[in-house]
Amino acid sequence: MDQPTVGILHPGSMGAAIAACAATNAAAAVWCSAERSAASMARAEHFGLTPVATLPELLDRSEVVISLCPPAAAEGLAHDVARHRFDGVYLEANAISPERMKRIAGLLEPTATVVDGGVVGSPPVRGKTPVLFLSGPAVATEQIEALFADTAVQTKALGTEIGKASALKLAYASFQKTSRVLVALAVGMAREHGVDQELIEVASRRTDSYLSEPQYVAKTAARAWRWGPELDEAADALAAAGLPPEMLRAAATTLTRWHDVKDDGELTLTDALNRLVQP
Known part of the structure; x- marks a missing residue:
């Protein structure tokens, strides 16, 4: 046509x-x-x-x-x-x-x-x-x-x-987006003990490590309202394949702590981490 x-x-x-x-x-x-x-x-x-x-x-x-x-x-x-x-x-x-x-x-x-x-x-x-x-x-x-x-x-x-394109998208998103959630948790834990800069320095010795780019956490927080439901969908796909969905469910739950900063382009790393520790 x-x-x-x-x-x-x-x-x-x-x-x-x-x-x-x-x-x-x-x-x-x-x-x-x-x-x-x-x-x-x-x-x-x-x-x-x-x-x-x-x-x-x-x-x-x-x-x-x-x-x-x-x-x-x-x-x-x-x-x-x-x-x-x-x-x-x-x-x-x-x-x-x-x-x-x-x-x-x-x-x-x-x-x-x-x-x-x-x-x-x-x-x-x-x-x-x-x-x-x-x-x-x-x-x-x-x-x-x-x-x-x-x-x-x-x-x-x-x-x-039908389903192949969706599977590929979610397989990629599962790693790409969950890895950023893990960065937030890792930097947050290190910050609690006063070793966040040391963690970033250690991570920077490796190439392509999101841990060496913690500024991405603020962008993750601003996108949490979209990423959480996407990870829930990916978890459904894992469960349907007989694979454990718990990590993606947990990541989606973590993202709900940032729902009140939807699309906030001014959010800082400190703000994002502070919000993450609030129940």
């Missing part, structure tokens, strides 16, 4: 930037502005997305819909789309477990064609080039790949099995 219209559901910092890339190979990129925050509206305007008044209008206009939202909202959003019997390509690109991904596919098929997606990397701005992994029906996967051709979003197809 040449130049489809793309609908982006609930565009956050990742979703809006992803949609803007897709728009370079689309007739238009639309989003539903109803009941969205001023920040969402400003972000959508910045990325050149076209507002529509309602979800049914977005679905009627779009041949391809991209869902990028907090993990906990993914299934409810898919239910809303399913009620309107969307019959195009639905890219489920949230950080959710393969099991949830399959449930969502079951909700939308056979009316819609569902593609499983997993974004690895930062939003495609300021030279960042995330990879969008895809799995699902070949024709629909190829259509998604065409949308992102020659953009900052790289695509890689993993085959036709």
